[in-house]
Amino acid sequence: MEMNIKSTGKYLTFKLAEEEYGVAILKVREIIGLMDITAVPRAPRHIRGVVNLRGKIVPVLDLRRKFGMPDVATRKENCIVTAMIANDGEDILVGLLVDSVSEVLLVSAEEIEPVPALHDVKLAFVVGLAKTQGKVRILLDIDKVVREESLEGLLELGQEMKASAA
Amino acid sequence: MNPARLEALLGSLNALAATAALIDARSPLAASAQADAVVAWLQTSIGDIPELASQLSIAERVAEGLRRGLEPEPGVERLNSILEATFRCIGGPYPLQGTLAPMTTEALATTKSSFLELSPDEREGWSDFLVEAPELLAAIEGQLLGSLRHDAFDPMAILRPLHTLKGICGMLGLLGMNRLMHVCEDLLHPYRQAKELPNSATEVLLGAMDLLRAQIDAIAAGLDQGGFNVIDVSPMEQAMKLMVAGVESAGAGDPATVTVPAPFDPSADAITSENEPQARTTENVIRIPVAKMDTLLEAVSELAICQAQVTGGVLELNVHGPLAAEANRLEKISRQLQQVVLSLRMVPVQPLFNRISRQAYDLGRRMGKPLRVELEGGETEVDKGLVEELFEPLLHLVRNALDHGLDTPEQRQATGKAPEGCLKLAAYHQGSEFVLQMSDDGRGFDLEAIAAKARAQGRLRVGEEASADFLVDLLFQPGFSTAAQLTDLSGRGVGLDAVRRRVADLKGTVKAEAVSGKGAVFTLRLPLTMALMEAILVRTRGERYALPAANVLRFLAWDVAGRHAVGEGEAWYEAAGKSLPLVDVGAEGTGRAVAMHVSIGGRQACLVVDEVLGKQQVVIKALGGLLKEVPGIGGGAVLADGRVGLILDLDSLLKQHALA
Numbered sequence: 001m002e003m004n005i006k007s008t009g010k011y012l013t014f015k016l017a018e019e020e021y022g023v024a025i026l027k028v029r030e031i032i033g034l035m036d037i038t039a040v041p042r043a044p045r046h047i048r049g050v051v052n053l054r055g056k057i058v059p060v061l062d063l064r065r066k067f068g069m070p071d072v073a074t075r076k077e078n079c080i081v082t083a084m085i086a087n088d089g090e091d092i093l094v095g096l097l098v099d100s101v102s103e104v105l106l107v108s109a110e111e112i113e114p115v116p117a118l119h120d121v122k123l124a125f126v127v128g129l130a131k132t133q134g135k136v137r138i139l140l141d142i143d144k145v146v147r148e149e150s151l152e153g154l155l156e157l158g159q160e161m162k163a164s165a166a
Numbered sequence: 167m168n169p170a171r172l173e174a175l176l177g178s179l180n181a182l183a184a185t186a187a188l189i190d191a192r193s194p195l196a197a198s199a200q201a202d203a204v205v206a207w208l209q210t211s212i213g214d215i216p217e218l219a220s221q222l223s224i225a226e227r228v229a230e231g232l233r234r235g236l237e238p239e240p241g242v243e244r245l246n247s248i249l250e251a252t253f254r255c256i257g258g259p260y261p262l263q264g265t266l267a268p269m270t271t272e273a274l275a276t277t278k279s280s281f282l283e284l285s286p287d288e289r290e291g292w293s294d295f296l297v298e299a300p301e302l303l304a305a306i307e308g309q310l311l312g313s314l315r316h317d318a319f320d321p322m323a324i325l326r327p328l329h330t331l332k333g334i335c336g337m338l339g340l341l342g343m344n345r346l347m348h349v350c351e352d353l354l355h356p357y358r359q360a361k362e363l364p365n366s367a368t369e370v371l372l373g374a375m376d377l378l379r380a381q382i383d384a385i386a387a388g389l390d391q392g393g394f395n396v397i398d399v400s401p402m403e404q405a406m407k408l409m410v411a412g413v414e415s416a417g418a419g420d421p422a423t424v425t426v427p428a429p430f431d432p433s434a435d436a437i438t439s440e441n442e443p444q445a446r447t448t449e450n451v452i453r454i455p456v457a458k459m460d461t462l463l464e465a466v467s468e469l470a471i472c473q474a475q476v477t478g479g480v481l482e483l484n485v486h487g488p489l490a491a492e493a494n495r496l497e498k499i500s501r502q503l504q505q506v507v508l509s510l511r512m513v514p515v516q517p518l519f520n521r522i523s524r525q526a527y528d529l530g531r532r533m534g535k536p537l538r539v540e541l542e543g544g545e546t547e548v549d550k551g552l553v554e555e556l557f558e559p560l561l562h563l564v565r566n567a568l569d570h571g572l573d574t575p576e577q578r579q580a581t582g583k584a585p586e587g588c589l590k591l592a593a594y595h596q597g598s599e600f601v602l603q604m605s606d607d608g609r610g611f612d613l614e615a616i617a618a619k620a621r622a623q624g625r626l627r628v629g630e631e632a633s634a635d636f637l638v639d640l641l642f643q644p645g646f647s648t649a650a651q652l653t654d655l656s657g658r659g660v661g662l663d664a665v666r667r668r669v670a671d672l673k674g675t676v677k678a679e680a681v682s683g684k685g686a687v688f689t690l691r692l693p694l695t696m697a698l699m700e701a702i703l704v705r706t707r708g709e710r711y712a713l714p715a716a717n718v719l720r721f722l723a724w725d726v727a728g729r730h731a732v733g734e735g736e737a738w739y740e741a742a743g744k745s746l747p748l749v750d751v752g753a754e755g756t757g758r759a760v761a762m763h764v765s766i767g768g769r770q771a772c773l774v775v776d777e778v779l780g781k782q783q784v785v786i787k788a789l790g791g792l793l794k795e796v797p798g799i800g801g802g803a804v805l806a807d808g809r810v811g812l813i814l815d816l817d818s819l820l821k822q823h824a825l826a
Contacts, residue, residue, distance in 0.1 A: 038802070038810040040793060041707065041799070041812075047793065050793070052808055054468060055464040055467060056787070057787045057788070057789055061792070087792075090791065092792065094792060146792070
C-alpha cells in the first residue's frame with residue numbers, strides 16, 4: 001500500500017484543454033500570472049523561454065506542448081505554476097504554463113484509482129486518477145513530466161476516459 | 167674509531183636514515199634535496215673512512231640522478247642500502263629495518279588508513295574544518311615557498327597557523343594529524359629566531375603539508391558519504407621525529423639528546439600569547455557562503471532595476487524639489503550598494519600564485535630545470551570564482567614554459583644565462599579588466615620552427631611569409647605543437663589551445679609574445695568579475711540580446727551588397743577592405759541594421775543585428791537546469807524593464823555560424 005500513502009494529500013489542480021490535472025502541492029512554490037517570456041533559440045519546442053522571477057531566471061515549460069496538444073491563443077486566465085523539480089540530484093525551479101488554475105484538492109488514498117491498462121503505453125508520469133465530487137483528475141508525477149522526453153499516451157488516455165464515461 | 171665519535175655518528179645516521187626512508191614519500195624534488203643532504207653528510211662525516219669510500223661514490227651518483235629527475239625509486243633504494251652498509255661498517259643496528267620500502271604519497275595514504283564514520287551532528291565541525299584547514303594550509307605553504315625563494319622568512323607566520331591546525335585536529339579527534347602538526351612544530355622550534363629555514367627542513371614540512379592536503383581532500387570527498395579514510399601519518403611522523411632528533415643533536419653536539427626529542431609545551435604557550443593580535447584581527451572576519459553572497463547580489467541588482475524604474479518615472483513626471491532630489495539620491499545609494507556587494511566577491515590573487523609557484527617549483531626540479539618564481543601584485547583582487555578557474559590554465563602555461571621555454575642549467579649557462587630559470591607571475595588591474603602575466607626567461611619562440619610546422623600542416627603556403635603575431639597565434643590552435651618529443655607534461659598539442667578555450671569560457675583572452683632567446687610573455691586579460699559584464703545590447707529576432715562589449719571591435723554600416731555567399735553555404739561580409747565570416751543571428755537586415763565586427767579567441771567574424779540599443783552593465787545569470795547547454799547562449803540577464811535578455815556566447819556562436 002506504499003503507493004497510496006505516497007499519493008494521499010493535497011493537490012493543486014489546473015486545466016489543460018478539456019482535462020483537469022493535479023500536481024502534489026508540496027512540489028508547488030507559487031502561482032504567477034502570465035508574464036513576458038523571453039524565447040530561447042534552439043531550446044526544445046516545449047520550453048517557451050525564460051522569465052525573471054524576482055531576479056532569478058526561471059525556464060517556462062508549456063505543458064500543452066509537452067503533452068502534444070495544439071497551441072491556443074493566450075488568455076488572461078493563463079498561469080505559470082512554479083514547481084521544484086528533482087533533476088539529476090539537484091532541485092531546479094521550473095515554471096509550468098497551464099490554461100488556468102482550478103483549486104487545491106485534498107485527495108485520500110481511497111479516491112485514487114490506478115490508470116486503466118492501456119495498450120502497451122506506459123504512463124509512468126501519471127500517479128493515478130482522482131475521482132472526487134463526480135470529477136476525474138489526472139494526478140501527475142511532475143518530476144517525471146519535466147524530465148521525460150516523450151509523454152506519448154496521455155492524449156489517448158483522455159480519449160479512453162471520455163469513451164468509458166459515455 | 168673512538169667510541170664518542172661512533173656514538174655521534176650513529177645519532178646523526180639515525181636521523182639520516184629516517185630522511186632517506188622518507189625520500190620518495192614526498193615529492194621528487196624533496197627526494198633530490200634529501201639525497202644531496204645524505205651525500206653532504208657522507209662526505210663530511212665518513213669521507214675519511216676508506217671502507218666507505220665506494221659507498222660515497224655510489225651515493226653521489228644516485229644523488230646526481232635524482233637531481234636530474236631520473237628513476238627516483240631505484241635511487242631511493244640504493245641510498246637506503248648505502249646507509250645500511252654504512253651502519254654495518256660502523257657496527258650499529260640499522261634503525262628502520264622493514265620500513266624502508268620506497269613509499270609514495272599515495273602509498274602513505276593507503277597503507278593502514280582507517281575509516282572514520284561520522285554521525286550527523288559531527289558533520290558541522292568537519293564542515294568548519296574544511297573551511298579553515300585549507301586556508302591555514304595555504305598560509306603555511308605560502309611562507310614555506312617564500313623561504314625557498316629566500317624572501318623574508320617569518321617563522322611565527324608558520325608556527326601560528328600550524329598551532330591552530332594542531333588544535334583543530336586534536337579537537338576533532340584527528341589524532342595522527344594532530345601529532346604530525348606537533349612534530350612540524352618541533353622541527354621548526356630551533357629556527358624560531360632564525361632568518362632563514364634550511365631547504366631540507368622546508369622540503370620535509372612541505373611533504374607534511376602534502377599529507378594534510380590529502381587528508382583534507384579525503385574529508386571533503388567523504389563528508390557526504392558519512393565518513394572518510396583517515397590517512398596514516400605515522401611513517402612520516404616517525405621519520406620527522408628522528409630528523410628533529412638529528413637537528414637537535416647537531417645543534418647541541420650531545421648524543422644523549424638524540425633519542426629524546428625535547429618536549430614542546432612551554433613554547434606552545436608562548437605561541438598562544440604571541441598569537442593574540444592575529445586572533446583579534448580574524449575575529450572581525452565573517453565567513454559567508456558563496457550561495458548567500460549570490461542571493462545578496464541578486465537582490466541588490468533587482469533593487470537597482472526597480473530603482474531605475476522609479477527614478478525614470480519621477481523624471482518623466484518632470485517634478486522638481488524634494489522628490490526629484492530623493493530619486494537622485496536613491497540612484498547613488500543603489501549604485502554604491504551594488505559596488506559594495508560586488509567587492510565582497512573579490513579576493514586577493516596571492517593564494518593562486520602560491521599554488522602555482524609550488525607546482526612550478528616541483529615540476530622544474532622533476533624535469534631537471536630548477537627555477538626561481540617571482541611574484542608581483544599578489545594583493546590584486548579579483549572575483550573569487552575566477553581565481554579558482556584560473557588554476558588549471560595557469561598550470562598549463564607553467565608546463566608549457568618548462569617544456570618549450572626553459573632550458574636545463576647547462577644549456578642556460580652555454581647561452582650566458584644564470585643556471586636557474588626564472589618564472590614571473592604578475593597581476594594588476596587595467597580599466598575594468600584583470601590582467602595576469604606569466605613570463606619566463608627561456609628561449610622564447612622559435613618562429614622558424616613554427617613556420618616550418620605550419621607549412622608542413624598546410625596552415626601556411628610554401629614561400630608565404632607570415633607575421634610574428636600570426637605564427638605565435640598558431641601555437642594556440644588545436645593540434646599544433648612544435649615539441650619534438652612528447653613528455654608526460656605537455657607537448658601533445660592540446661596545451662595552449664586548452665588554455666585559450668578555458669580563458670574564453672571565462673570571457674577573457676590570452677596572448678603570447680616572445681623575444682627569441684630572451685623569453686616569452688603570456689598575457690591573460692579577464693573581466694574583473696564574472697558576475698558583472700559590460701554588455702552591448704542589441705535587438706534581433708524581435709528579442710533583446712546582450713554580448714560582451716570587450717569582444718566587439720567596431721560597428722560597421724550594414725549594406726546587403728557587402729554580403730557574399732556560395733549558394734546557401736557559408737556567407738561572408740566585405741567591409742572596409744576586410745572579408746569577415748557572417749554569423750547569422752536571425753536579423754532581418756533592414757532599417758537600423760548594424761554589422762558588428764567581433765573577435766573572440768583569435769577568431770573574427772561579423773554579426774548582423776537589427777538594432778544596437780546601447781551599452782549597459784548586466785549581471786550574468788545561468789539559465790538554470792533545463793537550459794544548461796543551449797548552443798550560442800551563455801546565460802541571461804535581467805534588463806532595466808525587468809524582462810530577461812539572453813547573453814550571446816560568441817565562442818560557440820562562431821563555431822556553429824548561426825544562432826538558430
